[in-house]
Amino acid sequence: MINKEKMKILSVRSIAHQTIEMVLESEQISKVALPGQFLHIQVGNLTLRRPISIANNCSETGRITILFKVNGQGTNELSSYQSGEMLDILGPLGNGFPLESRSESTVLLIGGGIGVPPLYYLGKTFRCKGIKVISILGFQQANDVFYEDQFSELGETIIVTNDGSYGFKGLVTDVLERISAFDCYYACGPKPMLKALTDKLTDKEGFISLEERMGCGVGACFACVLPTTDGNGYKKICKDGPVFPAREVKL
Amino acid sequence: MINKEKMKILSVRSIAHQTIEMVLESEQISKVALPGQFLHIQVGNLTLRRPISIANNCSETGRITILFKVNGQGTNELSSYQSGEMLDILGPLGNGFPLESRSESTVLLIGGGIGVPPLYYLGKTFRCKGIKVISILGFQQANDVFYEDQFSELGETIIVTNDGSYGFKGLVTDVLERISAFDCYYACGPKPMLKALTDKLTDKEGFISLEERMGCGVGACFACVLPTTDGNGYKKICKDGPVFPAREVKL
Amino acid sequence: MINLSLKLPGLSLKNPIMPASGCFGFGHEYSDFYNLSKLGAIILKAATSRERFGNPTPRVAETASGMLNAIGLQNPGVMNIINHEVPFLSQFDTNIIANIAGSTLEEYVEVAKSFNETDQVHALELNISCPNVKEGGIQFGTDPNMAAHVTEAVKKVSQLPVYVKLSPNVTDIISIAKAVEAAGADGLSMINTITGMQIHLPSRKPLIANKTGGLSGPAIKPIAIRMVYEVSQNVNIPIIGMGGIQNAEDVLEFLLAGASAVAVGTANFQNPFVCSEIIDELPKVLEKYGFSSVQEAIGKGIMA
Amino acid sequence: MINLSLKLPGLSLKNPIMPASGCFGFGHEYSDFYNLSKLGAIILKAATSRERFGNPTPRVAETASGMLNAIGLQNPGVMNIINHEVPFLSQFDTNIIANIAGSTLEEYVEVAKSFNETDQVHALELNISCPNVKEGGIQFGTDPNMAAHVTEAVKKVSQLPVYVKLSPNVTDIISIAKAVEAAGADGLSMINTITGMQIHLPSRKPLIANKTGGLSGPAIKPIAIRMVYEVSQNVNIPIIGMGGIQNAEDVLEFLLAGASAVAVGTANFQNPFVCSEIIDELPKVLEKYGFSSVQEAIGKGIMA
Ligand SMILES: Cc1cc2nc3c(=O)[nH]c(=O)nc-3n(C[C@H](O)[C@H](O)[C@H](O)COP(=O)(O)OP(=O)(O)OC[C@H]3O[C@@H](n4cnc5c(N)ncnc54)[C@H](O)[C@@H]3O)c2cc1C
Ligand SMILES: Cc1cc2nc3c(=O)[nH]c(=O)nc-3n(C[C@H](O)[C@H](O)[C@H](O)COP(=O)(O)OP(=O)(O)OC[C@H]3O[C@@H](n4cnc5c(N)ncnc54)[C@H](O)[C@@H]3O)c2cc1C
Ligand SMILES: Cc1cc2nc3c(=O)[nH]c(=O)nc-3n(C[C@H](O)[C@H](O)[C@H](O)COP(=O)(O)O)c2cc1C
Ligand SMILES: Cc1cc2nc3c(=O)[nH]c(=O)nc-3n(C[C@H](O)[C@H](O)[C@H](O)COP(=O)(O)O)c2cc1C
Ligand code: FES
Numbered sequence A, B: 001m002i003n004k005e006k007m008k009i010l011s012v013r014s015i016a017h018q019t020i021e022m023v024l025e026s027e028q029i030s031k032v033a034l035p036g037q038f039l040h041i042q043v044g045n046l047t048l049r050r051p052i053s054i055a056n057n058c059s060e061t062g063r064i065t066i067l068f069k070v071n072g073q074g075t076n077e078l079s080s081y082q083s084g085e086m087l088d089i090l091g092p093l094g095n096g097f098p099l100e101s102r103s104e105s106t107v108l109l110i111g112g113g114i115g116v117p118p119l120y121y122l123g124k125t126f127r128c129k130g131i132k133v134i135s136i137l138g139f140q141q142a143n144d145v146f147y148e149d150q151f152s153e154l155g156e157t158i159i160v161t162n163d164g165s166y167g168f169k170g171l172v173t174d175v176l177e178r179i180s181a182f183d184c185y186y187a188c189g190p191k192p193m194l195k196a197l198t199d200k201l202t203d204k205e206g207f208i209s210l211e212e213r214m215g216c217g218v219g220a221c222f223a224c225v226l227p228t229t230d231g232n233g234y235k236k237i238c239k240d241g242p243v244f245p246a247r248e249v250k251l
Numbered sequence C, D: 001m002i003n004l005s006l007k008l009p010g011l012s013l014k015n016p017i018m019p020a021s022g023c024f025g026f027g028h029e030y031s032d033f034y035n036l037s038k039l040g041a042i043i044l045k046a047a048t049s050r051e052r053f054g055n056p057t058p059r060v061a062e063t064a065s066g067m068l069n070a071i072g073l074q075n076p077g078v079m080n081i082i083n084h085e086v087p088f089l090s091q092f093d094t095n096i097i098a099n100i101a102g103s104t105l106e107e108y109v110e111v112a113k114s115f116n117e118t119d120q121v122h123a124l125e126l127n128i129s130c131p132n133v134k135e136g137g138i139q140f141g142t143d144p145n146m147a148a149h150v151t152e153a154v155k156k157v158s159q160l161p162v163y164v165k166l167s168p169n170v171t172d173i174i175s176i177a178k179a180v181e182a183a184g185a186d187g188l189s190m191i192n193t194i195t196g197m198q199i200h201l202p203s204r205k206p207l208i209a210n211k212t213g214g215l216s217g218p219a220i221k222p223i224a225i226r227m228v229y230e231v232s233q234n235v236n237i238p239i240i241g242m243g244g245i246q247n248a249e250d251v252l253e254f255l256l257a258g259a260s261a262v263a264v265g266t267a268n269f270q271n272p273f274v275c276s277e278i279i280d281e282l283p284k285v286l287e288k289y290g291f292s293s294v295q296e297a298i299g300k301g302i303m304a
């Protein structure tokens, strides 16, 4: 059930270049939010809400963490909110990563830039279930890197930067061979990264989380459609996704 | 010389029903602002600035006071600013009340509602010059009344309310006969009040301060024109006014 | 007690509020937020004869106090809508208005005819003003003769009252309104979006894959109010007004300008409860400004 | 070094920034804020043959991200402008563009002729798009034949290059642009304001005494960008773009869409320094997005 809720901002801090971590206090949404779902956030008086993934959630304390990059007008204004202020939020939206009825023993998380956030909540959830978590996180350069420690607590974590200024130099696909064995991968990041990744991992089961510019965020306006691989169908990223089995969608 | 200045809000308080007093700290504008001049205030991101009179000014401390009624979107948003925040202000705009080369011994100030503010700074200035000040202040009802004490310190002050819930019942024009003698009057308030007043006081010299919806506030857009009594001329309220000799303008 | 109800051709409305076409899908999603029986009517997303996938993404972009969209009439096709979408909505105690679109006169006629096959739809909204498709759509809405022609053709085959949805992208909206009135339109619906474009500086490309899109939201409200006013002075059929409505005050502004009912589009995206909240607020707003019913406020702007 | 300069018919611009007609008076007021020699050009408030008082007040109203105005071409008359306003401006090292208006073809011609009497004006902007006067104005701007006719007549009597200012209140702005190009226009200027209306609920009256007014400001920028793009694809004369410009990024967006220079209107009211600040920012913005001159950015939107 989707709720519209005023959440209080508990903290705001910069965790990397132009990257903000914001902790929110939720009454309702936190109780049901799953990894991979997102919040649709009203920023100031802007016409459209901004979709931001749930990066962490604790249903007992009602604390939801979001991580976002200052990108344009909306995220810029969002970053200027201060703790104590309230945000009007719609959520949780979309279908998260599949968690039920899965039997992996090792999962690989692959995040690129601002695709990293949803993977943290996902990894934590796997970890709680006793599943082994390996992470590959790609960033532009050293000062973009965030949450390395947090992911390291979940398991082996490889950092890659485009310019080699931190961790391995290159793209996330360049370090795939360093990973021993895994049963299934979960990825979120820019489209070219996801395309390279799914092309390379065709033999593996995988789930990817996609982005598209959104209107309603709930499935009503047809702004965020994506063709499916069967040729004549489509899915709505906001409602049917943002997470899809890698094989079902055309990138 | 008109300046554009960021002023810090030193205090915000409610002084009557929907009526706010705001004290601002000015670097430049305070040094030159005269009674009757106004500030053009940028509120949030609104397209047009809001004109608000200077209700008090101390050029030594740089403190400017404004008093405003919550009226619509702009004044509502303005009332939500808090002390410590900054306001983008253009000013001082317009020509104030004539103060130089005048030789009154007693002046009458007549203010209606939110026309009262500019008269306070004016009265204080006359007082400093040793001129006797009498004030008639009209309001809708008891809970609208403000600055009675402040005006009383300047001299005799008569309060009138439309419904008689405080002071005399009626309009400011109903108590004119209670005033002994005065040399010149200075009035600000709604147009019908100014019209009734100037019609009644034709034998007296008077100055009235007018309002009109404004675009630029500096004389460039021709939004705020007013026909003059000579029949084929006009004045711009923002630049030639807002104060005019009562005889020169057609209400 | 403020009376919100009113009668329009084919429609007995409990209140004048309806979600606008394309901004409410086929109701499913919003039925999770509130009981759709509360609405005066629901205007469906456009129907074409066959399924359409629409334009490439991105299909929306934000603008100052507005947004651009170029969905491109994506829909599952008229028969699919009749068989799978309308039945779901018919469980609610409200009116259903089907928005019909086409690339050719024949397609409009075909779609209109199809809606004779259900008795769960109460009126048609004839969309001759979609700026986002290559063929048809807005072409029919910018020429009085073509507009009259398609109106007449649809009226001839349909059993339902027809509200013609006008485009604001015209020099003279009055002449188009008069032409469709003369051609038998039962009512008008206005305004559709205004064609616009925005360029993304880093990529130098339009922010919408289709290049241009339709501008909606508060930015266009003054244009909509002007057009509703002008048209209402020149026709005798009722107008469903829309364009930038966000709250009950905006609704009253449209009523004063001459609209009999209103549709709310873009505002649903910001606040999915907006139609429901407006219905709750409207009686207070009418009362505040001295009206005891919706009917009483229609056309009561003082324009002397 | 980023080169901001460019040449347009009759104008050697040190940069592409000019205040828009009607939003800068005759320059006096803004000359107190900065040195007007900094500007590429100054477009004067409209001139008519004789003094006009304009419309009753209120003449402006705020809208979402925009404003309505109905000044009604108030001006002291063309000879007064030539004798008392232009000389003041000619002290600045910038171009002066006179905006000319009229109720009849004859009036346009008379005003255009009058400007032959000064050598301090560098170009004419032919305003066939003012929505706020009862006669003339926009009538000339909504019909291709009339637009061509007045352009031709003015070109015939004037020694100055003529930029025709187009109205956005039309179905097909391209055909009007082509018609005035064929009639000899040296350039285009677009867009003027879009007719709108707003009703004040307590009084039930329009917020503007003239009932309708022209909508300007950021709200209309997507419409302006679309029209500049469409027209630039269909004519070979340069375009001065305008509509909602607030900063140097907006300027670049107009250049990418196909404008050669821009005018800034409403934004002057919020920030009297805006034109000066944009001129300071523009080199950085051009550089940031990979351009080394204004000239290089013109029409470089990627529309594939
Ligand atoms: C399901 C989903 C989850 C996301 N999770 C995160 C996250 O956890 N952290 C994060 O930093 N970003 C995330 N994003 C991207 C984020 O929504 C955009 O960066 C943000 O909307 C940009 O808004 P802006 O106003 O700053 O940029 P502007 O460019 O000014 O935005 C203009 C418009 O474009 C839209 N837009 C711009 N970029 C994107 C984008 N990449 N995806 C979708 N819409 C976009 C905006 O929502 C807005 O409507 C997510 C996007 C989606 C769809
Ligand atoms: C020279 C001058 C001095 C003023 N001094 C004061 C003062 O000291 N205290 C005070 O409370 N008010 C004063 N006013 C009136 C004040 O400007 C308006 O109340 C205010 O602009 C309303 O803005 P809003 O957004 O709340 O109302 P809205 O109705 O939302 O405003 C919409 C538009 O109308 C304009 N507007 C609305 N009412 C008026 C009005 N009465 N006069 C001019 N423009 C208006 C606004 O500026 C804005 O552009 C003064 C007006 C002028 C012209
Ligand atoms: C995303 C979106 C999709 C739309 N789809 C349609 C449509 O299919 N048919 C139609 O007649 N109008 C469509 N419209 C136009 C709206 O129904 C409405 O006329 C317009 O948006 C103005 O109202 P608003 O400002 O309240 O959104 C659409 C508008 C939007 C924003
Ligand atoms: C108050 C005001 C007065 C205007 N007067 C004129 C005018 O006299 N002649 C003219 O051609 N355009 C006039 N315009 C239109 C502007 O020059 C410009 O085309 C329009 O406002 C769009 O630009 P903007 O959004 O930057 O304001 C006026 C606009 C405003 C807001
Ligand atoms: S954003 Fe509206 S359907 Fe996905």
Ligand code: FES
Pocket: B213, B214, B215, B216, B217, B218, B219, B220, B221, B222, B223, B224, B225, B236, B237, B238, B239
């Ligand atoms: S407000 Fe522009 S001239 Fe007075």
